[in-house]
Amino acid sequence: MSTYLLEIGTEELPADLAESVIAQLDLNVTNDLNSSQIKFSEIRVTTTPRRIALTIEGISLYSEDNISERKGPPVSQAFHDGKPTKAAIGFARRYDLSPEKLEIRETPKGVFVFAKLIEKGKPVKTLLADYLPGWISKLQGRRFMRWGKGDFRFSRPIRWIVSLIDSEVLPFRIPGCDPEIQIGKISRPHRLHGSTLEIKNAKTYFNQLQDVGVTVDRNRRLANIKDLVLNHETNKKVKPDLTEPLLNELTDLVESPLLVNGSFDESFLELPPEVLSTVMKVHQRYIPLYKENVDFDPLSLDSRNILLPSFLCISNGLSSAKENIILGNEKVLKARFSDASFFIKSDLLIDSSARINKLNDVTFSEGLGSLYERVTRIEWLVKLLTSKLKFDQEDIEKSVKVAHFSKHDLVSNMVGEFPELQGIIGSKYLLHEGESRDVCLGVLEHYKPKGSADALPSNNLGNAVSLAERFELLFSIYAKGERPSGSSDPYALRRAANGILLILWNKDWQLNINEIQNDALIFWQQLFPSLPFEINSLSNDLKEFFRQRIISLLEEKDIDLDIIQAIAGDTTPTSNLLDDPTDVYFRTTLLMEMRKNNTLNLLQAVVTRASKLVSKSSLPKDVIDPSGFVDKSLFEKVCEIEMFNVLEKLKPLAVNSDRVKYKLLADGLVSSAETLANFFDGEGSVMVMTDDINIRNNRLKLLTILKNQSLKLADFSKLS
Numbered sequence: 001m002s003t004y005l006l007e008i009g010t011e012e013l014p015a016d017l018a019e020s021v022i023a024q025l026d027l028n029v030t031n032d033l034n035s036s037q038i039k040f041s042e043i044r045v046t047t048t049p050r051r052i053a054l055t056i057e058g059i060s061l062y063s064e065d066n067i068s069e070r071k072g073p074p075v076s077q078a079f080h081d082g083k084p085t086k087a088a089i090g091f092a093r094r095y096d097l098s099p100e101k102l103e104i105r106e107t108p109k110g111v112f113v114f115a116k117l118i119e120k121g122k123p124v125k126t127l128l129a130d131y132l133p134g135w136i137s138k139l140q141g142r143r144f145m146r147w148g149k150g151d152f153r154f155s156r157p158i159r160w161i162v163s164l165i166d167s168e169v170l171p172f173r174i175p176g177c178d179p180e181i182q183i184g185k186i187s188r189p190h191r192l193h194g195s196t197l198e199i200k201n202a203k204t205y206f207n208q209l210q211d212v213g214v215t216v217d218r219n220r221r222l223a224n225i226k227d228l229v230l231n232h233e234t235n236k237k238v239k240p241d242l243t244e245p246l247l248n249e250l251t252d253l254v255e256s257p258l259l260v261n262g263s264f265d266e267s268f269l270e271l272p273p274e275v276l277s278t279v280m281k282v283h284q285r286y287i288p289l290y291k292e293n294v295d296f297d298p299l300s301l302d303s304r305n306i307l308l309p310s311f312l313c314i315s316n317g318l319s320s321a322k323e324n325i326i327l328g329n330e331k332v333l334k335a336r337f338s339d340a341s342f343f344i345k346s347d348l349l350i351d352s353s354a355r356i357n358k359l360n361d362v363t364f365s366e367g368l369g370s371l372y373e374r375v376t377r378i379e380w381l382v383k384l385l386t387s388k389l390k391f392d393q394e395d396i397e398k399s400v401k402v403a404h405f406s407k408h409d410l411v412s413n414m415v416g417e418f419p420e421l422q423g424i425i426g427s428k429y430l431l432h433e434g435e436s437r438d439v440c441l442g443v444l445e446h447y448k449p450k451g452s453a454d455a456l457p458s459n460n461l462g463n464a465v466s467l468a469e470r471f472e473l474l475f476s477i478y479a480k481g482e483r484p485s486g487s488s489d490p491y492a493l494r495r496a497a498n499g500i501l502l503i504l505w506n507k508d509w510q511l512n513i514n515e516i517q518n519d520a521l522i523f524w525q526q527l528f529p530s531l532p533f534e535i536n537s538l539s540n541d542l543k544e545f546f547r548q549r550i551i552s553l554l555e556e557k558d559i560d561l562d563i564i565q566a567i568a569g570d571t572t573p574t575s576n577l578l579d580d581p582t583d584v585y586f587r588t589t590l591l592m593e594m595r596k597n598n599t600l601n602l603l604q605a606v607v608t609r610a611s612k613l614v615s616k617s618s619l620p621k622d623v624i625d626p627s628g629f630v631d632k633s634l635f636e637k638v639c640e641i642e643m644f645n646v647l648e649k650l651k652p653l654a655v656n657s658d659r660v661k662y663k664l665l666a667d668g669l670v671s672s673a674e675t676l677a678n679f680f681d682g683e684g685s686v687m688v689m690t691d692d693i694n695i696r697n698n699r700l701k702l703l704t705i706l707k708n709q710s711l712k713l714a715d716f717s718k719l720s
Contacts, residue, residue, distance in 0.1 A: 001041070001058040002166045004128065005202035008052040008136060009160035009188055015252035017141045017155055018047040018218065024139055025054060032131050037064035038124055046218045048255045049316075050188065053216055054135075055202065059165075062121040070095060072113040075104055079113075088113060125165060129172040132163065136174060152176035162187050164202040190214050190256055192318050213256045213318070222251040225314055228259040229287055232312060240312060241288045246281055253285065254316035262286070262330045263310040268337045271344065273303040274424050275414075279336045280311055282420055286333070287312040299431050299440055343413040344425075352429050356404070358411040365491075367531065368476050371407055377476070377527070379403045381468035384519060389509055391460065399464045402442035405430060406465055423447045449499050452556055456506050463503050470496040471516065478542055479524050479533045497549040505585045513578040517542055543574035550581060554588055563591045566718035586659055587713055590666060600719070602673040603666070607716040609680060610703040613688055619704040624654045624712075626705050634698045637686050639679045643702050646672040647709065654709040666713060676706065 022045045029043055033056070041058030072078060078088035084099035092099045095115045102113045137152070147157040152174060161183045163170045169184050189197045190213030197212055199205055206216050215221045229242045250257075268276065273296070280286040289308040290296075296306060311333070315325045359372035368374070382403045386396045409415050409426030418425075427444035431437065442461030446469060449456050457463045473496045484493050504511055521535045547568060554564045567587050568577055577584060594600040623629060626647045635641055650672075653665040669676075679685060679702075688699045710716055 001060060003202040004054075004056040004059050004170070005162060005164045005199065005205050006054040006132065006135075007160075007162035007187055007199075007205070008158060009162070010050060010052070010154070010158050011156040012049045013047065013052075013156055013252075014141070014143075015049075015249045018252040019248070020141060021045075021047060021052055021139055022218070025052070025135060028135050028138055029054065029056070029131075032135075033059075036127050036131075037066065037121070038127065039064065046216055047252065048214060048216055048218070048221075049253060050255065051214075051216070052139075053205070055205065059124060061124050063124060063127060065121050066119040068117045068119070069103075070115045070117065071107075072102065072115060075111045075113060078102070091115065125170055128165075128170060132170075132172045133174050148178050150176045150178035160186060160188065162199050162205075164199060164205075166203065167201045190316075192321075215256060218251060221254070221257060222247060225250055225254075225257045228257060228314070229312055232259060232261070237292045238308065239290045239292045241277065241281065241290055243281070246285065246287070250285060250314045254314055256316060256318075258315040258317055258319060258322070258325075260313040260315050260322060260325050260329065261310065262313055262326050262333070264330065264333055264337060266309045268341070269303045269307060269309060271303060271337065271340060272301055272425070272428055273306045274421060275340050275344070275418070276303055276307055276337070278418050278420050279340060280333070283336060283418075284329070284333060285314075286329070287314075298444055299427060299437060301428055301432060339417065340414070343417055347412045347414055347425075347429060348432065352405060352408050352426070352433060355408040355411055359407060362411060365476070365480070367480055367528070371410060374472065374476070375404065375407050377472050378406065378465065378468045380523065381471050381516075381520065382464055384516065385467055385471075385511070386464050388511060388516070389464070391464070395460060398436070398439055399442070399461050401439050402446060402461045402465045403468060405435075405439070405443050406446050406469065449502055451495065452498055452502065452553065456503055460507075463507055467500055467503055467511075470500050471520065474542065474545075475517075475520050475524055478538055479521075479528060479531050481531070481533065483541070484545075493545075494549060494552075497546055498553055501546075501549060501553055501581055501585075504582050508582055510580050510582055513546060513581060514539075514543070514575055517578075540574070543578055546578055546581070547574050550577065550584060554585070559588045559592055560595065562718055562720040563588055563595070563714070566591070566714040566716065569715070569718055571715055571718070587662060590662055591714060594666060594670070599666075599670045603669045603710075604716050604719050606673055606676040606680075607669075607707065607710045608719070610676075611707045611717050614700050614704040614707055617700055617704040619701055619708075621708050621711060624705060624708050625651050626702065629705070630701050631694075631698050634695050636695065637684050639675075639682055639684050639686060640699070640702065642675050643679050643706070646675055647702065647705050650709050654712045662713060665709070669710060669713075 026043055026045045029045075033040055033043075039058075039060040040056050042056075044055045044057065046053050072091040073087045078085055078091070084092070084102075088099045088102060091113065092102055092115065095117055097115055101116070103116060104111060105114050136154075139154070141155050144153040144155055145157075146153055158174075158177070158181050161181050162185060163172065163183050164185060171183055173183075174181060185199050187197045187199050187209070188195070189209070193212040197208065199208060209216045215224065226242070226247060229240050232240070277288045280288045289310050289312065291306060291308060294306055300306060313325075313329050315322075317325050356372065356375070359375060360370050362371045363369075364371050364374045379400050382399045383396065386399050391399065405426065406423075407426075409422055409429065412425065412429070414425045415422045423444055423446065427440040430443060431440045438459055438461055441459050442457070442465055445457035445459070445462035446465040448454055448462070448466060457466050473491060474493055477491045477493060482491070489495075503509070517539050518535075521539060525533070525535060550568050551564055554568065555561065568584055591600060594603075619629065626644050630644060632641070632644060635644070646668075650665060650668050653661045653668060680688075686699060688696065688703070690696050690699075
C-alpha cells in the first residue's frame with residue numbers, strides 16, 4: 001500500500017477559509033475514491049496559512065475489479081444433452097466468453113444461465129490524475145480571485161503543487177492557469193527557513209516540514225497554541241482571554257506558533273476593559289490577560305481592577321527574533337490604544353443627548369427614514385409593550401429613556417472606529433454623565449441576544465427595549481416588502497424573531513403578538529403612506545414567519561418533532577399560536593417531561609382513539625362542558641357515567657388554561673386514563689357506533705368533548 005500526497009501552495013490564505021476547505025476536500029475525495037472502488041485506509045486534510053495538504057494513506061495501486069452479471073436464456077434452451085445450444089453460444093459470445101464459462105443458477109422463475117463479467121481495476125495513478133484538477137477547482141469560498149492571464153479562480157494565487165505517490169511525482173494539469181502551475185516535489189518551508197524544500201517521499205512529508213519550521217497538522221497547531229497560552233506561567237491569578245474563535249483564527253494565521261509576552265503602559269488601564277479587549281482581540285489578534293476571580297462590572301469605566309497591563313501574542317516568527325517581535329507589537333498596540341483614548345476624550349466633550357440629533361443625518365434603510373426616526377418608532381413600541389406587560393409607571397418611563405438613548409453611540413467617534421463597541425460604549429458614556437445604572441445597563445444589553453446561544457438582557461428595561469427594537473425591524477422591513485429567502489437574510493430578521501421568542505420564554509412573559517402586530521401595523525401605515533402594504537396580508541406573513549421561528553427554536557432545544565407539530569404545527573392557527581408564544585413553549589416542555597416519565601403514552605392512546613372516531617363530529621372545538629350537550633338518560637353502562645364524571649372534573653381545568661391548570665389537566669387526564677380506556681375495552685365497555693343513532697351520537701359527543709379538552713394541551717393525533 002502507498003501514500004499519496006497533494007500539497008497546494010498559495011499566497012497567505014484567509015484565516016476563515018481553513019475549516020471550510022478541510023470539510024470540502026475531505027468529502028470530495030472520499031466520494032470519488034469510493035465511487036471508483038479505490039481502497040484506502042485514511043484520508044487526512046489539513047491547512048496552514050500557505051498550504052492545503054491532502055494525504056491518502058494505504059491507497060492501493062489499482063482500483064477493485066468490477067464484477068457484474070447478465071442473465072441469459074433458461075437452461076432448457078441453453079443446453080441439450082449437456083451440450084451448449086446456439087442460444088448459449090450466442091449469449092456467451094456477446095460477452096466474449098466461452099459457453100463453458102456460463103454459470104447455471106436457480107431463480108424464482110426457474111433455472112437460467114448467467115454470464116459473470118469481470119472488469120479489471122484501473123491504475124490508481126490514472127484515476128487520480130483525472131480527479132485532481134476537479135478536487136482543486138471544486139473548492140469554494142468567499143472572494144475567490146484570478147491571477148496572471150488565466151481564468152482559473154482560487155482563494156489566493158497558487159504558487160506550487162506537490163503531487164506524489166510515495167516518492168514518484170504524479171503529474172496532472174489544472175486547465176485555465178496561465179502561467180501554468182509547476183507540479184512536482186518542490187515545496188516551501190517556513191518563510192524564514194529558506195526558499196524551497198524537496199519532498200523526498202509522501203510518507204515523510206509532515207516530518208520534513210516540521211524540520212523546517214512548519215507544523216502542517218492544523219489540530220496539532222491548535223493544541224500547541226492552547227497549551228502555550230494556558231500554561232504560559234504558573235501564576236493562577238492570571239486568566240488569558242483565549243476564546244474559541246480567537247484560538248481558531250490564530251491557528252490559521254501561523255505555521256510555527258511562537259508565544260510572545262508583551263506589555264503596555266498602565267495609564268491605558270484608564271480605558272474601559274471592552275475597549276482594550278476589542279483592540280487586542282479583534283484588531284490585533286492578541287490575548288488579553290484578566291485578573292483571576294474578579295467580578296467584572298459590565299458598566300466599568302476603567303480596567304484597573306480587571307486587566308493586567310500585558311498581553312500574549314502568537315507570532316509566526318522565530319525565537320531568535322522574539323525581542324524585535326515584542327517591540328513591534330507593543331508599538332502597534334500603543335498607537336491603537338492612543339487612538340482609542342483620543343476618540344473617547346473627544347466623544348466625552350459632547351453630551352449624549354446632543355448626539356441623538358445627529359442620528360437624523362444617518363439613513364436607516366431606503367424608504368424607512370433616518371436612524372433618529374427609527375429610534376422614535378422603537379420608543380413608541382416600548383410604550384406599547386411595557387403597557388401590555390404591565391410595567392409600573394417608573395419602569396415604563398425608564399424603558400422609554402433606554403430606547404431614546406439606545407442608538408446615540410452609533411454616531412460617536414469610538415463606534416465609528418470600533419463598531420464592535422456599539423451599545424457598550426454608549427452605556428458607559430451615559431454612566432459617566434450621571435445616568436442611573438439600570439438605564440445604562442438597559443442601553444448596554446438591548447442588543448442581546450445576538451444568537452440563540454447568546455446571553456439575554458439581565459434587567460427588564462433591556463429586555464423591553466430589545467423586544468421593541470426587534471419588532472421595529474420586522475415591521476419596517478416587512479412593510480418595505482422584503483422577506484428572508486433561503487440563506488439570504490441581509491437584515492437578520494430570523495435572528496430578530498428568535499430574540500423576541502427567547503426573551504419571552506426566558507422571562508415567562510405572556511405577550512399577545514397578534515395585538516402588538518395589529519396596533520403597530522396601523523401606526524406604520526400612517527407613518528409610511530407611500531409603502532404599498534396591506535395590513536391583513538402583511539400580518540399573515542409575519543404570523544407564519546413567527547411560526548417557523550417557533551418551530552426552529554424548539555428543535556434547537558431538543559423538543560421532539562412530533563410534539564412540536566402537535567402544538568405548533570400547520571393545523572394550529574397562527575393567530576392562536578401567537579396569542580401567547582410562552583404558552584406554546586410551556587406546553588411543549590410539559591409534554592416532553594411527560595414522555596420522559598412514560599405518562600404520555602397512557603394518555604395518547606385513549607385520546608388518539610377518541611379523535612379518530614369523532615374526526616367528522618359537528619360539535620365545535622370550543623365545547624368542553626358535557627352538561628347541556630350529553631344526555632345522561634341515554635347512558636346504558638357504568639363506563640359512560642364514569643367518562644361523563646371525568647369530563648366534568650376536567651372541565652374547569654380546560655377553561656382559560658394557565659401554567660398551573662395545564663399541569664393539573666395533564667395529571668387529571670393521565671390519572672383518568674384507565675377509566676377512559678374502560679369506555680372502549682373494559683368488561684363493561686360500549687360499542688360507540690351502535691345502531692341506535694341517538695345513543696351513538698351521545699357517545700360521540702362524550703368522545704368529542706374528551707378530544708376538545710385534550711386539545712388545550714396538544715393535538716394528540718400528531719404524536720408518533
